Amino acid sequence: MALEIDENRRAILDCKRNLLVIGGPGCGKTTIALAKAFSYIREQSLNRGEKILFLSFSRNARARILESAENFPDFKELGAKLYVQTFHAFFLEIIKTHGYLLGCPKKISIIPPHDEAALKGDRKDDDPAWLVEKQDLFNQEGKITFDRFAAIVLELITRSERIRDSIGSAFPLIIVDEAQDTDTEQWQIVQAFHGISQLLLLGDLDQQIFDYRPDIDPRRLLEIKEQINPLEITLASDNFRNPNTEILDFARDLRDNSPRDRGYKGMTSMKYAVIAKYRDRSICQSVGILNSKIEEATGEKPKNIAILTPWWKGVKMVSSALKARKIPHRVQFDETATNFSSRLVACLMEPILDKKQHLVWVLVILRDYQSAKGNRKESTKYDGWIAKVMEDGKVSGKTIPYFQGVIEKISQHQFSGNPAQDWKYVQELLFTCEMGPIQKFARQSEFLVAYNRGRIIMRDLGNAWLEHSGYVDARGILHRAVLESQMSSDVVKEEGIHVMTTYKSKGKEFDGVIIFQNEHISPIELRDDNAGMDRSRRLLLVGVTRARHHVLILRQAGFRSKLLDMFNLDGL
Numbered sequence: 001m002a003l004e005i006d007e008n009r010r011a012i013l014d015c016k017r018n019l020l021v022i023g024g025p026g027c028g029k030t031t032i033a034l035a036k037a038f039s040y041i042r043e044q045s046l047n048r049g050e051k052i053l054f055l056s057f058s059r060n061a062r063a064r065i066l067e068s069a070e071n072f073p074d075f076k077e078l079g080a081k082l083y084v085q086t087f088h089a090f091f092l093e094i095i096k097t098h099g100y101l102l103g104c105p106k107k108i109s110i111i112p113p114h115d116e117a118a119l120k121g122d123r124k125d126d127d128p129a130w131l132v133e134k135q136d137l138f139n140q141e142g143k144i145t146f147d148r149f150a151a152i153v154l155e156l157i158t159r160s161e162r163i164r165d166s167i168g169s170a171f172p173l174i175i176v177d178e179a180q181d182t183d184t185e186q187w188q189i190v191q192a193f194h195g196i197s198q199l200l201l202l203g204d205l206d207q208q209i210f211d212y213r214p215d216i217d218p219r220r221l222l223e224i225k226e227q228i229n230p231l232e233i234t235l236a237s238d239n240f241r242n243p244n245t246e247i248l249d250f251a252r253d254l255r256d257n258s259p260r261d262r263g264y265k266g267m268t269s270m271k272y273a274v275i276a277k278y279r280d281r282s283i284c285q286s287v288g289i290l291n292s293k294i295e296e297a298t299g300e301k302p303k304n305i306a307i308l309t310p311w312w313k314g315v316k317m318v319s320s321a322l323k324a325r326k327i328p329h330r331v332q333f334d335e336t337a338t339n340f341s342s343r344l345v346a347c348l349m350e351p352i353l354d355k356k357q358h359l360v361w362v363l364v365i366l367r368d369y370q371s372a373k374g375n376r377k378e379s380t381k382y383d384g385w386i387a388k389v390m391e392d393g394k395v396s397g398k399t400i401p402y403f404q405g406v407i408e409k410i411s412q413h414q415f416s417g418n419p420a421q422d423w424k425y426v427q428e429l430l431f432t433c434e435m436g437p438i439q440k441f442a443r444q445s446e447f448l449v450a451y452n453r454g455r456i457i458m459r460d461l462g463n464a465w466l467e468h469s470g471y472v473d474a475r476g477i478l479h480r481a482v483l484e485s486q487m488s489s490d491v492v493k494e495e496g497i498h499v500m501t502t503y504k505s506k507g508k509e510f511d512g513v514i515i516f517q518n519e520h521i522s523p524i525e526l527r528d529d530n531a532g533m534d535r536s537r538r539l540l541l542v543g544v545t546r547a548r549h550h551v552l553i554l555r556q557a558g559f560r561s562k563l564l565d566m567f568n569l570d571g572l
């Protein structure tokens with residue numbers, strides 16, 4: 001990749017003070033930040049142990065940064081000095097090293113989000129009792145929820161200058177991606193290194209899509225300017241991502257609510273009939289159409305495309321349509337349901353020594369799932385059942401007899417010792433359940449493959465079998481593998497078709513993008529948005545600007561969209 005270095009970019013490379021680089025989608029913020037990192041490593045000859053830290057918000061964004069870094073000719077020689085990490089993983093490392101100084105046990109364990117949701121139940125995030133409970137879990141048991149990472153790190157570095165200085169001096173240059181989306185604690189942590197490390201902050205207010213979270217403030221960039229006095233450089237007018245198209249013009253017109261009367265090069269709209277089978281066929285067809293559009297424009301087949309929808313429900317709809325026609329794709333999914341559903345399968349694979357105890361475990365999983373969903377009525381119902389089962393009392397309804405039957409059947413079944421086959425046996429048993437909600441819940445375990453940890457789970461289950469002739473601690477094996485995956489530093493391969501929420505697509509880049517619009521499942525106009533639809537506009541802007549060559553908006557026929565109807569996109 002031949003990098004264009006203009007005056008602005010030269011200033012960024014040469015600057016020795018804190019820097020704030022602002023610019024819209026695809027203007028080259030990540031690229032110039034990486035260029036600066038490599039030039040810093042080369043010119044400042046880092047001491048042993050020193051690295052350039054590049055912090056990002058998500059594993060997706062981290063993967064994309066690493067992929068871009070690999071394209072630099074310097075990567076082979078200097079890549080080991082570049083440390084790209086998510087905020088979460090970086091904070092966790094600090095807590096694991098220094099957390100005990102706050103008086104908690106030395107061994108730290110994480111409470112994954114789905115278990116956290118189950119513990120919290122229907123209490124609000126800021127419920128005082130829940131806040132105290134989380135603090136106690138950390139102080140007394142070393143158990144920590146994801147949302148407390150930043151608070152704990154902040155406490156550590158504020159209470160100990162020595163810790164702050166030793167972290168800061170290991171990273172003479174700290175780059176922060178999407179600085180506009182830092183919450184108060186994250187920003188305070190970064191700010192604490194002001195004066196110790198050089199800070200390079202990348203930002204774009206048009207892409208602030210997490211502002212529904214209480215701590216994300218549109219004034220963050222102003223605050224940054226006031227507090228660390230950075231050299232400010234704007235790359236606003238540049239577009240390196242899709243310069244041969246008018247995708248960015250569309251995005252800007254969308255942002256400014258000033259649609260023009262002709263179409264936009266690189267943007268197409270296609271309508272589908274709402275009846276499920278036609279809709280699903282159109283979803284699959286849209287992939288082929290997008291591929292041809294890209295091939296027409298570039299002379300090459302696309303390397304990757306993304307299908308984006310605002311909610312996971314839309315992801316599921318698109319994924320099922322592709323799956324039915326055996327079109328391979330990678331998917332984002334409802335992690336909560338998948339985790340609990342897989343836990344149910346794992347639980348039923350464990351040796352059944354006491355059928356009543358096993359039934360209680362099953363009910364606890366279902367209770368925790370309902371609680372994680374904030375479904376208090378359902379979780380209370382399960383609490384009642386659990387108490388009754390423990391007292392050997394009678395419970396009316398079909399659920400208990402159904403699971404008693406499943407446990408009975410499995411206890412008489414001889415597992416083969418082949419974990420994949422045995423996992424499937426339990427799954428299929430649950431898939432035949434006649435109670436719709438239970439069957440639907442069980443089906444969520446199919447998404448476990450999306451964690452990329454299937455092989456490790458099967459390997460560890462295989463080891464358990466070798467050691468015990470049974471899947472002892474299958475739930476623990478699953479738990480550890482899922483947790484590792486949630487914190488993992490694996491780089492997800494970018495090729496092929498990716499189905500995800502637009503939120504997850506942030507910071508990524510694809511040859512083509514399909515925006516799937518559906519009135520209920522995948523709305524372009526978000527519910528509870530303001531009259532100007534600012535959030536909806538920003539979300540759509542992030543989605544369309546992921547594309548390098550073409551965007552296809554797949555629209556439900558007959559549905560009037562306040563945002564899209566204003567535009568005169570080329571139709572099919």
Ligand SMILES: Nc1ncnc2c1ncn2[C@@H]1O[C@H](COP(=O)(O)OP(=O)(O)OP(=O)(O)O)[C@@H](O)[C@H]1O
Pocket residue numbers: 001002003004005023024025026027028029030031032204239240241506507508509545
């Ligand atoms: N100076 C440059 N010269 C040549 N190509 C560039 C330059 N800067 C960026 N690019 C290319 O443009 C595309 C977008 O760049 P990049 O991802 O850095 O933009 P960004 O501002 O971080 O985007 P976003 O905020 O939307 O994630 C990439 O494919 C990158 O290789």
